[in-house]
Amino acid sequence: MTTNTEVQTYLNYINGEWKASDTGKTSESLNPSNSEEVLGKFQMSSANDLDEAVSAASAAQKKWRKLSGKERGDFLFKVADVLESKTEYVAEAMTKEMGKTFAEAKGETARGVAILRYYAGEGMRPVGDVIPSTDSEALMFTTRTPLGVVGVITPWNFPVAIPIWKMAPALIYGNAVVLKPASDTAVTAARVVECFAEAGLPEGVLNMVTGSGSVIGQGLAEHPGVNGITFTGSNTVGKQIGRAALDRGIKYQLEMGGKNPVIVADDAELDLAVNATISGGLKSTGQKCTATSRVIVQKGIYDKFKERLLEKVAEITVGNGMENSSWMGPVASENQLDNVLSYVKIGKEEGAKLLYGGNRVSEEETKNGYFVEPTVFEDVTPDMRIAREEIFGPVLALMKVDTIEEALELANDSEYGLSASIFTTNIGNMLGFIDDMEAGLVRVNAESAGVELQAPFGGMKQSSSHSREQGRAAIEFFTSIKTVFVKK
Incomplete structure (x- = not known):
């Protein structure tokens, strides 16, 4: 996944492979404790790279959604085990890339492990209700169906917990994911995605494309192959993402600022x-x-x-x-x-x-x-x-x-x-x-x-699009309700 140079070059992860962008361009991730230290280089990707990732996700999602909830959960349990074994490896990148103390970074990584295990368990929990019908010879119930391909756009301040609390529910409910992490923490994101790859997640179910927000982030919101967008970041960017998603009539989830x-x-x-x-x-x-x-x-x-x-x-x-x-x-x-x-x-x-x-x-x-x-x-x-x-x-x-x-x-x-x-x-x-x-x-x-992690999280007024993340509330965003009527 990296080149053998003094400063590691981190690649995109598309369809189960670590790939360089077709632009041939990279950017440096600097250590905020010492701006003369380059932690790594990451890809400055193009719309073509994004197209490839969305296509891979769309193809993979058709098989992924057919797995049972338990089977999808088993993959997340494996990811949790891998991440737990790499706690210091991931946390070190977090501290050196965005500055929070190593103790806080290890705590956040442990939280990521717990989130993965929580949502792995979601694979065995109820997804619908039986509803009485007015017809005595009919059965009526609800089930849930995944959105399809979900674009995940995440900030730099919680570069492990926030991507995982978006990706884990998206995956357990049968969606495929294209992750666009913040450029300031692209190295940390790559190390997290390594854990999914090492756990054997099927090709194309999770993809990561790094680069500018205007190209990759906005591109996800506008891409015809993306069925939902979950975003955490600034109000200005969030509203741009929301407008693009609204224009296409897709689901969007925005978590933004606070005072x-x-x-x-x-x-x-x-x-x-x-x-x-x-x-x-x-x-x-x-x-x-x-x-x-x-x-x-x-x-x-x-x-x-x-x-x-x-x-x-x-x-x-x-x-x-x-x-x-x-x-x-x-x-x-x-x-x-x-x-x-x-x-x-x-x-x-x-x-x-x-x-x-x-x-x-x-x-x-x-x-x-x-x-x-x-x-x-x-x-x-x-x-x-x-x-x-x-x-x-x-x-x-x-x-x-x-x-x-x-x-x-x-x-x-x-x-x-x-x-x-x-x-x-x-x-x-x-x-x-x-x-x-x-x-x-x-x-x-x-x-x-x-x-x-087990409780709904989200804001009111200008802090949120009024949906909720985490806990069982996540199912409301990452799935749609399907009502089923069966007549004898």
């Missing part, structure tokens, strides 16, 4: 709230769609919360994710670094008070990396851009309120509605939050960035 609030009530357990805010907002360098961004604190606890938060933030060690001493790694790319620093500047210009951080880390051992300090603002008002726009970096915006009602109103004052959390010991506060919070994932006394 996720945490509410800290006067009666909150202080240490729990502080630790969860830091974990939810700053782990993975804040590069999670569910990361805590707005920290809405009731005035009675505000000063104590702020003091404890700043103490804990000052203890964070920033450095290469492969070093055990590093709690927070770099942002994923130079573009991400520039984006975060630009928002720090915007925050200061708009009148927010910078309490901590906000600078690029420039020590000798990090000078070639895209490292930024964890950053905390206060005196943030709802109209400021740092309170409204997704930064996707380690930036927390503190906002003081008088009442829980005011906190909920502020939390809902956003075009996004992905995740939210509250810290309180008052059952009334909890129930009000659960009922009134406009978000697809709400968590009580837990950080905003927790997603469990």
